[in-house]
Amino acid sequence: MLEIGRINRLQVTKQVTFGLYMDGGEAGEILLPKRYVPEGTIVQDWLDLFIYLDSEDRLIATTETPKVMVDECAYLKVVSVTPVGAFLDWGLPKDLLVPFNEQDRPMEVGKSYVVVVSVDDATNRIIASSRLYDYLDEEADDDLEVGQQVELLISGQTDLGYKAVINHDYLGLIFRNEVFRDLPPGTELTGFVKHIRDDGKIDLRLEASKKTVVEMLEDKILQQLKNNGGVSQLTDKSPPEAIYRSYEVSKANYKRALSSLYKQRKILITHEQISLSDSE
Incomplete structure (x- = not known):
């Protein structure tokens, strides 16, 4: 499926005097203007192309890579302000629009702002917004952990x-x-x-804590083993939910901690259990 505002791998379907037409699937043929065509490209070749809308709101391809893509954030400079909003330099011939209702405060020419880029559902146009709190989460989800x-x-x-x-x-x-x-x-x-x-x-x-998440987890695992007769049935094969209930960490970090302890010869690992080594 074609992704506007992202790099897409598309196949050449037709060569014309003013460029190449690419297979955009359900979106139809998409023009790659002649000035962007890599030398030696022929029909049926595949190219990695950035897709956006031109000044007439037609899908168009380019081999250039912008400073930011959809679902990303960047610090960009305002190059003009018009009756429809502010326009930012994002490295492509068509500047990036920030509608007035997407400006956290009125933007000024020559100043730079941190923005997030998205595709407007109503128009399919790529737009930017400095209202970061409307697009980014302020509450952590499962993919963030302390120490990460x-x-x-x-x-x-x-x-x-x-x-x-x-x-x-x-x-x-x-x-x-x-x-x-x-x-x-x-x-x-x-x-x-x-x-x-x-x-x-x-x-x-800005600096890592003296002990990383894995190092702190190693200490917890050793203490838990000592408190339970030196043995635990929670192995690297255990379900992620069981690991999280015991240590509130991901299975990936738990496996890293077990691997580190095993290499230090502090624990023994079998399919059924982990146990303290004689050295502990």
Whole structure:
């Protein structure tokens, strides 16, 4: 299925003087203008192409890659403001529209803003929005864990600290008293999930804790074994739900911890159980 605003792998169906037509499936043929056609391309070749709408709202392909794609966030500069909204430079000939009702505050030419990109359901046009809270989750889901490394994009400040986009999916907070350098909007950096509050809100830190999630889990596993006669039936083959009930971690992290303990010769592993080694 064709994905507007994303890279699609499409096959050449027809060659014309002004470019190539690509097979867009149910969307029909899509033009790849001549200036973007790779040298030597022929009918039936496959190409990786970015799909968007041209100035007449027709689907069009390009070999160029924009600065941001649909469902991603980026820090982009306003190049013009018109009666329909602000337009951002995103690396393609047709600038990216931010309608007025998608602006958290009125945008100004020459200034840059953190935006999230989506496809407007009514028009099929690719648009951007600085109303991040309307598109990104402020409460953690199952794919985030304390200690997890994440990619951050600083989006602004509050009295408490710096707001950050997490992996293009979430919004979190870095407390000001834990940051010892300036973090202007648009700063991209790696961080870590520090804490997930009872209400699901996400606190972040810029440095890994002294003990990683796996290292802390190793300590918990050893203590649990010592408290239960040195044996546990919770192995790397156990259901994820059982592992989470005992340790509140993913099965992947549990397996990493078991593997590390086994390599350190602190535990023995069989299909039926894990147990403390003689050294423990």
